Amino acid sequence: MHNGMKKPLIFDIKRASLNDGPGVRTVIFFKGCNLNCFWCHNPEGKSPDAQIAFFAEKCMGCGNCAKVCASPAACTVCGACVTGCPTEARRLYGKPYTVEELLTAILADKPYYHATGGGVTFSGGECMLYPDFLANVAERCQKNGVSVAVDTAGNVPYAAFERVLPYTDIFLYDIKALDSALHCRGTGVSNTLILKNLDRLQNSGKKMIIRTPVIPDFNQGEEVERIRAYCAARGLTHELLAYHALGESKREALAAHDVFRECQPLN
Ligand code: SF4
Ligand code: SF4
Incomplete structure (x- = not known):
């Protein structure tokens, strides 16, 4: 195509x-x-x-993402939870x-x-x-x-x-x-x-x-x-590229983009 x-x-x-x-x-x-x-x-x-990723290890559980999300059942990739997250646990991939x-x-x-x-x-x-x-x-x-x-x-x-x-x-x-x-x-x-x-x-x-x-x-x-x-x-000139496992955590984070619904305010 x-x-x-x-x-x-x-x-x-x-x-x-x-x-x-x-x-x-x-x-x-x-x-x-x-x-x-x-x-x-x-x-x-x-x-x-565009996609949202959630990096659980950075989340402090403040619940702000859940508060600002207008569409918890079906993410519209509006980015509000990313902007509202104080710890950069959420990231938006894909900008024009x-x-x-x-x-x-x-x-x-x-x-x-x-x-x-x-x-x-x-x-x-x-x-x-x-x-x-x-x-x-x-x-x-x-x-x-x-x-x-x-x-x-x-x-x-x-x-x-x-x-x-x-x-x-x-x-x-x-x-x-x-x-x-x-x-x-x-x-x-x-x-x-x-x-x-x-x-x-x-x-x-x-x-x-x-x-x-x-x-x-x-x-x-x-x-x-x-x-x-x-x-x-x-x-032809040839180079080898080393394998690294960084993709794994990003794969997990992309799969977990909707986990915010489990985050709760601490007080
Ligand atoms: S999960 Fe985040 S990006 Fe998706 S609709 Fe809710 S606030 Fe917007
Ligand atoms: S992901 Fe949500 S609950 Fe976790 S720190 Fe960010 S805003 Fe708070």
Whole structure:
């Protein structure tokens, strides 16, 4: 499906990142993904819609969220409980941004990009689900002297790549598994389109870094070695990404968004 006209929501803007491409970078996280990786580090990026998360360990049980909520039976994601929570136990994931607003956030760290060979990285979720919006903001970045990286799982029509190619300096391209059945089991989708797009993208001559998250009970070991050999044979730069369990607490928090009804005032 070509989602080019759809307006994305942004679930995070991370400044001063050192792990998402060359140099110091600002990372823009787009909400929505068409893979469903079981280990996902950013589960709040999977749905394209806004979501509320409840981090139970931060809650002091003041009951304020229950008081301010006008729709306890069916959350409308109005955000009132988030604003009303004094301990940041509640968080709203997914806010709309205009191209101008994103550009302002990105340009704030321009001196750091220039000093370190960094820039902006568009990530997610899957930022390539929004090629028209992405191309617009990437073009504005380049015009303002900011280098652009696009972090993608590659499972989109190649037309989306053609849309953003002119405004992208480097792609960070994930290969999670070469074995098709394994890829399906781990991510919920085939890797056929991903590998086809990779070939076409490499033929375009655009700079790329291939990245593989190393996941226990999935690709760790033999499969990762196969991916390394695959990249080496094609002259592609390859990086490994460490697995971390941070996604777990966010998964729990997203599932518990309506737990506020059990919170009671302490007095
Ligand atoms: S749970 Fe929070 S976001 Fe959802 S309707 Fe209630 S106040 Fe609004
Ligand atoms: S009861 Fe609600 S408002 Fe109070 S700290 Fe917990 S989540 Fe926040």
